[in-house]
Amino acid sequence: MEFKISKDLLDELEVLIQENKEKEVLDLLQDIHFADIAEIMGEMQSHEAIYIFNALDSEKTAEILLELDEEVREKILRSLSAKEIAEEIDELSTDDAADIIAELPQSRKEEVISELEDVEHAKDIVDLLRYDEDSAGGLMAKELVKVNENWNVLTCVKEMRAQAENVSRVHSIYVVDDENRLKGRLSLKDLLTTSTKTPISEVYIPKVDYVKVNTENVEVARIMQKYDLEAIPVVDELGRLVGRITIDDVVDVIKEEADKDYQLAAGISQDVEADDSILELTKARLPWLVLALFGGFVSVRVLGIYEPAMEEHRNLFFFTPLIAAMAGNVGVQSSAIIVQGLANNALSGSLLNRLLKELSLSLLNGCILSLILMLGSHFLLGIDFQTGMTVSLALLSVIIMASLIGTFIPIILDKYGIDPALATGPFITTSNDIMGIIIFFTIAKAILGF
Amino acid sequence: MEFKISKDLLDELEVLIQENKEKEVLDLLQDIHFADIAEIMGEMQSHEAIYIFNALDSEKTAEILLELDEEVREKILRSLSAKEIAEEIDELSTDDAADIIAELPQSRKEEVISELEDVEHAKDIVDLLRYDEDSAGGLMAKELVKVNENWNVLTCVKEMRAQAENVSRVHSIYVVDDENRLKGRLSLKDLLTTSTKTPISEVYIPKVDYVKVNTENVEVARIMQKYDLEAIPVVDELGRLVGRITIDDVVDVIKEEADKDYQLAAGISQDVEADDSILELTKARLPWLVLALFGGFVSVRVLGIYEPAMEEHRNLFFFTPLIAAMAGNVGVQSSAIIVQGLANNALSGSLLNRLLKELSLSLLNGCILSLILMLGSHFLLGIDFQTGMTVSLALLSVIIMASLIGTFIPIILDKYGIDPALATGPFITTSNDIMGIIIFFTIAKAILGF
Known part of the structure; x- marks a missing residue:
């Protein structure tokens, strides 16, 4: 469970890459977590990092892309065609996908979006790109599980199964009305223990915390921390459910905010890191x-x-x-x-x-x-x-x-x-x-x- | 969704408390989140805070106790009997319960523990009290959902339902062997989509991230952040599953660590707050x-x-x-x-x-x-x-x-x-x-x- 990049591992990888032994490289990286592979790539020269990226299969590369330092990611993305980038993006959830696309130059952005296979996914991403990155809209993902207040438990369970395919971790089931306005939430437990014919309107919890799309990200972090929330729904100006923010996205905001104050106290005025230029x-x-x-x-x-x-x-x-x-x-x-x-x-x-x-x-x-x-x-x-x-x-x-x-x-x-x-x-x-x-x-x- | 304590609300509460109008006080606090009630109590005089605490029902008070500033909590706890404290503790999950008991003076600790109704719960809490508060053991909760690798999916679902009663949020289902050694994890999704007779050993994911009980809390935070984990199992020296840490507990560690660095940079050597003595x-x-x-x-x-x-x-x-x-x-x-x-x-x-x-x-x-x-x-x-x-x-x-x-x-x-x-x-x-x-x-x- 503890991982430190060893000089030996790096040296070994470099030699193998030089000798173009792709299979051995993959064997060596086999059991290493993608966050650690990203770290390894950050330590290497660009062409080596690109070599590793191309050798790995796309399931892993999409996650690695997310974890890379911005400058390494930029180099990797520059080496890929728009179609290849789109394939990576297709593997990611909407919020991560939007973050990566936002980093691309304007002309490439459109190219990549047009290459996305899943049209619904593409629509969601384009939608997310509209929001300020420092707002709840910029933090949220489109993937969530929602049910209509007029359904009964049985319909609900069926619909949820289909929706859950796209949602990696189900935190809450949100209840909306016919206009998609957020009405409340459902607990998984209640759903499992209620008769299948019960209408949702009878079992849902009408009290639900939410934030608006334009709420500042720092405020979202404050609310989630204060109320111990693992996820919070996001509504638009009309109260319609448009997305969901999970605590892991907010952890980064909290960390950044604390780091920023520290830097200001030390007389450093931008968000810089020791490895910046x-x-x-x-x-x-x-x-x-x-x-x-x-x-x-x-x-x-x-x-x-x-x-x-x-x-x-x-x-x-x-x-x-x-x-x-x-x-x-x-x-x-x-x-x-x-x-x-x-x-x-x-x-x-x-x-x-x-x-x-x-x-x-x-x-x-x-x-x-x-x-x-x-x-x-x-x-x-x-x-x-x-x-x-x-x-x-x-x-x-x-x-x-x-x-x-x-x-x-x-x-x-x-x-x-x-x-x-x-x-x-x-x-x-x-x-x-x-x-x-x-x-x-x-x-x-x-x-x-x- | 936005809450600011208003001077008006505070004044109103103070008058109602003075006039001993308990029902009106409760009406006023009806729709206020417990974290906010804790904040309100922090702004009041001790006797007023105690009045509010006694007026509320125990479901809410246990949560409020957790959210209070340490010094206010100390005052409230001093006004309660050991039995009353035990009743609050019974409502809390093991990690939160252990944190509160750890704050009590030695003699009261034992009194309170002996008054706990749920013997299993008490045992778990006593167990948690043994760990250093800055270690994984000090962060973890005993509540988790685990299944035996020799069971089949059907037994699993049944057992899980019983276990889930005590676990407020199911993050992962952990798989153990007969000796309680951590073998892997199960995804809820897999469980729902597999035939009920399939043995667990065939469906579980053997790769699972974990930390040891004596891992430092800062290291736990680093691992969970790096690998984007929402929960991580904790094992003892023999690899036996002893607890689980969730990301919300780690958020506090991350925040504290960042605050501490900031304070050191400013020449403040302990973890103090503006409101300390x-x-x-x-x-x-x-x-x-x-x-x-x-x-x-x-x-x-x-x-x-x-x-x-x-x-x-x-x-x-x-x-x-x-x-x-x-x-x-x-x-x-x-x-x-x-x-x-x-x-x-x-x-x-x-x-x-x-x-x-x-x-x-x-x-x-x-x-x-x-x-x-x-x-x-x-x-x-x-x-x-x-x-x-x-x-x-x-x-x-x-x-x-x-x-x-x-x-x-x-x-x-x-x-x-x-x-x-x-x-x-x-x-x-x-x-x-x-x-x-x-x-x-x-x-x-x-x-x-x-």
């Missing part, structure tokens, strides 16, 4: 660094204003990186916890309570840290008492200020409909750096007078 | 801040060494926060992308390739940023050409160094089995701050000579 990685990182650099310009300016202090209080300038760093760290901590609370809908209580809590928290942290700084600057760094006091007092003020800024910026951004995760990372670090330095020197000036 | 929040945040503070001491010391430069090159000290901040930002970016790659198992290629890639990336970013700094220091800040050159060159070197440190520390930690996410956030910021300042002044000294 240098250009893409630069585009994702550079903007934040430029922002931080301009923030740095401001701090240079601010420090220039306090140049006179250099005559008598040189020590102060040794402490500026410390103060700035602490301001940044505290700010990121406060904002991260708020951003996560907002993302998980877990913030309760009023804004005033939140302010008071953050205030007491930063007071507590600030007092402890200032005390350490006071002792440390005296005993470890040999700084004079007056400067030590000044720096410690400044640290306390800076921590309080930084945590309040860190708390409020995300809340305010969220109020105005901006992704609060933007406020974490370089943005808050930079602004808190500058604020920290200003507060530090203002306090120092007041105490030491320069 | 001040003491818990302090415990999670303070260690990192102390670390950063001591890092700050080092930077004060380092700057002290370069005090002589203050005579002629004061400007350099204005630039230290800028250099330190850039080093920190670059380091966090590099490490975050590696940590995420490690977490998603998405890092391919050799260490050398990774090094070369990061090197070219940081060269590219570094050159652009140094150029901006050179122009900016001249035109925006009015710094002399020689200092501008020095600072820009230092920035380039610092960026390259910071990105290499940010790349390698997580990889090295991971090699030694330490969570690489520890390397992001304050840890990398602080060490890069110091390194940045040292490199900056070393270069400045070499060029400007002081």
